[in-house]
Amino acid sequence: MELVPGNSLITATPEDGRALAVLMARHTVRAIQPDVDVLRDGRPDYAENVDGLTSAAQVVAIEFATIAAANNYWR
DSSP: OOSSGGGOOOOSSHHHHHHHHHHHHHHHHHHHOOOHHHHHHHHHHHHTOHHHHHHHHHHHHHHHHHHHHHTGGGO
């Protein structure tokens, strides 16, 4: 599994950077828990859990901040 797709954090636009951040967060979860059945079985437990969803959003935000910095904030 490629944790940094294309082995680069460089993107053309902030929108592309955000999409990359989401993809990287998803790849991180799959790397931590590679058993798809376990992930699916646990989904009902966190799908409606505000704390779990907030934590997931924080992971994406951290990934996006890293990508934005790598792209010199698209300046």
